[in-house]
Amino acid sequence: MTTELITESRTDVKLTAASATVSIRALDVDRDAARIHEWLTHPRAHYWMMTELDEAEIRAYLEGIRDSADDAGWVGSVDGDDCFYVETYTPDSLIPQNVLATGPGDIGMHLLVAPPAGPAVHGLTDRIMAEVIDFCLKPVDQGGRGAECVVVEPDARNDAIIEKNRAAGFTPITEATIMMGEIEKRALVSVCTRADFEASALTPFVAEAGESDSVQGPTGPRPGRKSATPPAPYAHLNSDAFAVVQRHLVAKALSEFAHERLIHPVSVGASEGAGANGHAHAGGGAASANEEDQTWELSIDGASRYSFTARVLPLEHWVIDEASITRWRDGSEIPLDAQELVVELQDALSIPEDLISTYLEELASTLAGAAFKLEDARAGRRPDAQTLVDADFQTTEAAMTEGHPGFLANNGRIGFGLSDFRTWAPENGELNRIEWVAVRRELSHLSLGSGLDEEGHLGEALSEAERDLFGSRIRAAGQDPADFHLMPIHPWQADHRLAITFAADIARGDLLPLGEGLDKHQAQQSLRTFFNHSxxxxxxxxxxxxxxxxxxxxxxxxxxxxxxxxxxxxVADLIASDDTFTAAGFRVLRERAALGYTGDVYHRTKETNPHRKMLAALWRENPVEKIAPGQRLITMAALLHRDHQGVSLASELINASGLSAAAWVRSYLRAYLKPLVHALLAHDLVFMPHGENLILVLDEHTVTGAFMKDIGEEVAVLGHRELPADVERIRAVVSGEEKALSVFTDMFDGVLRHLSGILDTDGLLPVDRFWAIVAESLDDYEAEHPESARGVSGDVDLHAEHFAHSCLNRLQLKNTKQMVDIGNQAESLLYAGTMPNPVAG
Incomplete structure (x- = not known):
């Protein structure tokens, strides 16, 4: 069942919508069954899924509604004529709590307006919709249902009612599969509070809206909720929110710059209460580690001084107590400011003068985004870590806040305006339609994977309706669809680049803008990748x-x-043919099709340029249908996520799993570390295994498998094994020490360093025990595969005492516009000496 608006009018309603009298009364089955049967069996009521029922079956259904403790039926009239039916229900009787966390102040609602029988009365449906929402929200002593929030779950395909809901103030929360009896429905779950409704376009249709002093439940805002009330454009840029996000980013800057040895804080003694949490170094880690709280100071050119409490864990991982940070100048404490810290440190950070303003702008964007997310979370519009434990894949995807854990400026997005951020930023989780452009076949190239032909690709990439729509638009332009490939394009790109940068190509007819597609997509953490919800x-x-x-x-x-x-x-064939990967539950998501346009003038210049990379797309496999019933998916970045209250999702998952933290980490390493080590040692094959590039499979909140993605641009073969001609470009022959960095830098330093700090800080797993388990995982692999223990060439030592300390922020600080040469990444890396190996020996 779904909120369903059938029509705009009834012929027997003589007055205008504004002047009509609307009333709502309780369902009377004897009186109403015959008429409601007519409405429910009308073809335009098909989303109610009752068009085949006879009157006796409808009567039985209505009796069930009448007698239910969770449901209630209501019949509405306009000027005395019955013409709409309403059902209210307890939301959690239909919508699982892991889809939407509801409480006693919430009410679910379905609406059916009678089918038309003559000329329309303009605005009548809006008037009925408004009266029904007002009825749900109005206090009981004023004749309403007394709800604080109305919940609806229309069929996700029902675009007409979804737009009506938006007009009424409803905000979509998530798409989810829900059960209507024995029938499965893909629904768009949406919510509306009194404040949302009063800010909507339908408020004028209510003659006397009820007042409400609060839109919160009895215990405050509930997680997973978004308010439809549009905030003032700059409301998140307030001093309170910025004080919080500035402190967090300053803490991160001090931590990561010290980790990369760009700054050198000095210990001024043990912090008060040091060691109270049992953080004692037990050997086996980095010699420079100091796992007890210390007070540290950083003086900058005698002008500024920073003081803070921190512990230094293996891999020189600085865990800083954010609340302890103070900044002093001329004997006075002054506010923390991440951008000012970077300016103060410009010489130490070696930022070129012509690039520092770009870096500062990326920091400004990172701060603004963090403030927006913080205010959203404080208002109860973002799920907390506990809610994410059982959330669906895309809800978790949208809940991430940090980006790459090691980078300071990790949400730059220079080019996005405020409206772009609200629409396209992955953390907002909006569902949008992407745009398409027809590219002349002879000036473009479509590459297809093994076993996939063009017709099969089009069947996967577009719905049948989209293919028909775009075909008709190409023909309307006087062109033959057979002469073109169909390319998706980010709507921002279409707006800012297509009609300007490629104006001549459109004028020639080599590019035909086709407008929006029909499928709804959600931006992923990688910003320019979209998940199809339709x-x-x-x-x-x-x-x-x-x-x-x-x-x-x-x-x-x-x-x-x-x-x-x-x-x-x-790569996929290699992975599938090796039982070690299969046993670890390790798979890849293949990029099955790729399309690029090269007919523009930018491809005729002598040297490559960014404009050559503005019209291209690829299609990647979706993991959703590759997992077993009961399994869940999250990106690995979620393991490093803390919510706005500082609660770690990884810790919540461990607590929910029923396993010890040590057992949970072992399972995770079997799915993550072991197969990637095997790829290196047995096959000279390396990936880019950071948090956004792996999608983890969860069974009972425990990691049991992983999907590797972003293969085409970020995989490499580091040895001399034979490769097909069209795969040869991924070869990069390097020394054994450099091969080992794919484990030391990308996994140990890039991921496990941060996870070990989270679990240690949360008191779940001491850091020395964490790294002992990592060492055990490597030992287990070497015992199982003695022939591969030192790699294909026998020169890889993952137990070396030290490894080269490759630094990511140094790369961005050196050239914030292009960190590395994609074609020669190894030669672009920057090092800061060597790092003690936490699993040495």
Whole structure:
């Protein structure tokens, strides 16, 4: 069942909507069954899924509603004529709590307006909708239902009612599969409070709206909730929110800059209460580690001084107590400011003068985004860590706040305006339609994976309705659809680049803008990759986006993508043919198709340029249908997530699993570390295994498998093994020490360093025990595969005493516009000496 608006009018309603009298009374089955049967069996009521029922079956259904403790039926009239039916219900009787956390102040609502029988009365449906919402929210002593929030779950395909709901103030929370009796429905769960409704377009239709002093439940705002009330555009940029996010970013700057040895805080003694949490170094870790709280100071050119409490864990991981940080100048304490800290440290950080303003702008964007997310969370519009324990894949995806854990400026997005951020930022979780452009076939190249032909690709990439729609638009432009490929394009890119940067190509007819598609998509953490919500199992689509973010303009190279499906097939075949990967539950998500346009003038310049990477797309497999019933998915970045109250999702998952923290970590390492170590040692194959590039499989809140993604651009073969010609470009022959960095830098330093600090701080697993378990995992692998223990060439030592300390922030600080040369990443890296190996010996 769903909120369903059938029509705009009834012929026997003679007056205008504004002047009509609307009333709502309790359902009387004897009186109303015959008429409601007529309404429910009308073809336009098909979303109620009752069109085949006879009157006796409808009567039985209505009697069930009348007698239910969770449901109630209501019949509405306009000027005395019965013309709509309402059901109210207890939301958790239909919507699982892991989809939407509801409470006693919430009420579910379905609405059916009678089918038309003549000329429309303008605005009548809006008037009825408004009266019904007001009825749900109005206090009981005023004749209403006394709800604080109305919940609806229309069929996700029902665009008409979804738009009506938006007009009434409803905000979509998530798409979810819910059961209507024995029938499964894909629904768009949405909510509306009194404040949302009063700010909506339908408020004028209510003659006398009820007043409400609060839109919160009895215990405050509930997680997983979004308010439809549009906040003032700059409301999040307030001093209170900024004090919090500035402190967090300053703490991160001090931690990561000290980790990369760009700054050198000095210990001034043990902090008061040091060791009270039992943090005692037990050997086996880095020699420089000091796992007891110390007070540290950093003086900058005699002008500023920072003081803070911190512990230094293995891998020189600084765990700073954010609340302890103070900043002093001329004997007075002054506010913390991450941008000012960077300016103070410009010489120490070696930031070029011509690039520092760009870096500062990326920091400003990072701070603004953090403030927005903080205010959203404080208002109860973002799920907390406890809620995420059982949340669906895309809810968790949208809940992430931190980005890459090691980078300071990790949410730059230079090019996005405020409205772009609200629409396209992954953490807002909005469902949007992406745009499409037809690209002339002879000036573009479509690469397809093994076993996939063009017709099969189009069947996966577009719905049948979209193919028909775009075909008709191409023909309307006087062109033959057979002469074009269909390319998705980010709407921001279409708005900012297509009609300007490629104006000549459109004028020639080589590019035909086609407008929005029909499927709804959600941006993923990687910003330019989209998840399809309209068709289950449809592939991800990744597009170019000319936004400056984290050291790169986020383009997509047509040249690189010509070989992408072939590279993905080769890697996938290798993984599938090796039982070690299968036993670890390790799989790859293949990029099955890639399309790039090269007919523009930018491809005729002597040297490559960013403009060559603005019109391209690829399609990647979707993991949703590759997991077993009962399993869940999260990106690995979620393991490093703390909510706005500082609660760790990883810790919540461990607590929910019923396992010890040690057992939980072992299971995770079997799915993450072991297969990636095997890829290196047995096959000379390395990936880019950071948090956003792995999708973890959870069984009972425990990691039992993983999907590796982003294969085409970020996989490499580091040895001399034979490769097919169209895979050869991924070869990068390096020394054994450099090979080992794919474990030491990408996994130990990039991921496990942060996770070990979280679990140690939360008191779940001491850091020395964490790294002992990592060492045990490597020992187990070497015992199982003695022939691979030192790699294909026998020169890889994962137990070396030290390894080269590769530094990510140093790369971004050196050139915030292009951190590395994608074609020669190894030569671009920057090092800060060596790092003690926490699993040495």
């Amino acid at each position: 068709r289950t199992g449809a592939p991800y689509v990744k597009v170019a986006l000319a936004v400056q973010n984290m050291g790169f303009l986020r383009g997509l190279s047509p040249k690189y993508m010509r070989d992408t499906p072939a590279i993905n097939d080769w």
